[in-house]
Amino acid sequence: MPFDTTTLEQTGEASQPLALLGDRLPGLIFQCYRSAEGAIRFPYLAGADRRVLGDARQRQRLAVDGRHAFDRVHPEDFPRLMVAVERSAKSLSLIATQVRLTRPGGSEAWFGVRAQPEPHGDGTLWHGIMVDISEQIAHQAHLRELSDTDELTGLPNRRKLMSCLDHQLSLSCRHGTPLSLILFDLDHFKRVNDTWGHLKGDEVLGRLSELCQELLRGEDMLARLGGEEFAVLLPLTPKPQALNVAQRLRERVAGHDFGLPRHRLTISLGVAEYRIGESREALIDRADCHLYIAKESGRNRAVGSAEE
Ligand SMILES: Nc1nc2c(ncn2[C@@H]2O[C@H](COP(=O)(O)OP(=O)(O)OP(=O)(O)O)[C@@H](O)[C@H]2O)c(=O)[nH]1
Numbered sequence: 001m002p003f004d005t006t007t008l009e010q011t012g013e014a015s016q017p018l019a020l021l022g023d024r025l026p027g028l029i030f031q032c033y034r035s036a037e038g039a040i041r042f043p044y045l046a047g048a049d050r051r052v053l054g055d056a057r058q059r060q061r062l063a064v065d066g067r068h069a070f071d072r073v074h075p076e077d078f079p080r081l082m083v084a085v086e087r088s089a090k091s092l093s094l095i096a097t098q099v100r101l102t103r104p105g106g107s108e109a110w111f112g113v114r115a116q117p118e119p120h121g122d123g124t125l126w127h128g129i130m131v132d133i134s135e136q137i138a139h140q141a142h143l144r145e146l147s148d149t150d151e152l153t154g155l156p157n158r159r160k161l162m163s164c165l166d167h168q169l170s171l172s173c174r175h176g177t178p179l180s181l182i183l184f185d186l187d188h189f190k191r192v193n194d195t196w197g198h199l200k201g202d203e204v205l206g207r208l209s210e211l212c213q214e215l216l217r218g219e220d221m222l223a224r225l226g227g228e229e230f231a232v233l234l235p236l237t238p239k240p241q242a243l244n245v246a247q248r249l250r251e252r253v254a255g256h257d258f259g260l261p262r263h264r265l266t267i268s269l270g271v272a273e274y275r276i277g278e279s280r281e282a283l284i285d286r287a288d289c290h291l292y293i294a295k296e297s298g299r300n301r302a303v304g305s306a307e308e
Contacts, residue, residue: 022046027131028053032066032115034089035123040066049132052103052111074100074108081113088117089124098133110137150224152202153209161223161231165280168235172274179235180242183287184249184269186228187299196260204258204265211256212249220245231287239273239304246271246302254300266300 022029023046031044042062045053053059053069062069073081077099088095095115100108115128148160156164165181172179186192186208193201205228212230213222221233232249234242246269253267270291274283286306294303 024048027129028111030115030126030128030130032126032128033120033123034085034126035121040070042066042069047130049111049130052101052109054104072101072103074102076100088115088126092117092119092124095126095128098137110134153206153224155209155213155230156221156223158223158225161221161225161233162280164221165233165283168233169274169280169283171235173276176276177236178238179233179274180237180239180271181274181283181287182232182234182242182246182249182269182271182302183225183284183291184230184232184246184267185291185295187266187268187295189228189265192260192263192265195263200260204260207256207258208253208265208267211252215248215252216245239271242271242273243302243304246304250300250302268294268299269302270294271302271304 025047026049028045028047028049030042030046030050033041033043041064042053042059045059045062050059053062053072058068070078070081081097081099084095084097087093095113095117097113098110099113100110102108110133111130112133113128113130115126117124117126119125148156148163150157168179171177186204189201189204192204205224209222209224209230212232216222216232219235220237223231223233225231232245234245237245250267250269253265256265258265268291270287270289270293272283272287272290289306290303293306294301297303
């Protein structure tokens with residue numbers, strides 16, 4: 001049965017309040033029809049945000065050929081949206097997803113999409129709603145950032161390091177690329193707190209973070225694990241190069257004046273390169289074991305193997 005686009009708008013008197021509401025509704029209500037051959041049309045569009053799909057003329061065209069509506073979807077979100085549409089058409093299940101759309105002026109907005117499908121003629125008809133959720137997405141990003149950041153130093157915290165480590169380990173496994181981890185710890189930091197006070201200790205931790213950050217490449221991740229313990233994740237880096245980085249960090253800290261009268265600060269470092277297939281914990285344990293050896297063998301040194 002061919003799809004009649006007029007029937008949806010000719011629903012009699014009862015449609016009058018709905019049409020008024022539709023214009024003012026902060027969002028977008030739509031019907032989307034896809035034929036068995038894959039042709040897409042938007043026979044019904046309403047709501048204040050319908051303008052996201054273009055001016056009146058452009059929207060009228062969508063009633064005949066809806067492909068251009070998808071030009072507004074962010075390229076990163078497009079495949080996910082298409083998968084959701086396919087799955088929904090096949091199983092007649094609700095589409096519930098989030099996509100970025102480019103408004104006609106060029107600005108980008110996140111929309112939450114919900115659409116219920118039903119078989120119609122030889123194709124599928126969705127009844128859907130889209131709401132601008134940009135503020136919620138920004139708020140969520142802010143909360144995520146807070147939960148991933150160490151308050152004192154502004155560095156990524158342990159939680160963030162662990163999730164990046166998981167990601168980098170899977171890349172390393174898949175592509176066989178090297179990956180190294182440095183764990184380091186300030187030597188005798190307790191003395192700093194005991195002698196100059198906790199506030200000065202905090203200041204030292206902040207300055208130490210800046211110093212180390214300056215030495216590292218953009219793709220390396222410096223994180224504070226807690227207390228006076230830090231980690232550096234070095235993607236695409238085999239152990240000899242990671243040991244070089246560790247030595248440079250050590251020298252940089254030992255040569256820096258932290259403003260502590262007659263006192264120089266040093267760090268001890270443990271370095272380990274990821275062995276394809278080992279667990280995250282095993283890698284951390286090996287780096288930690290090397291750090292322990294560095295401490296035991298006199299501090300202010302970088303250790304990359306258990307034999308040292
Ligand atoms: N100021 C400050 N001190 C901290 C913070 N977190 C941990 N510390 C201090 O770091 C010190 C760590 O002491 P220890 O674990 O004995 O280690 P250390 O004195 O550095 O000795 P080694 O690691 O063996 O060289 C303690 O005094 C903690 O109070 C912090 O956020 N701020």
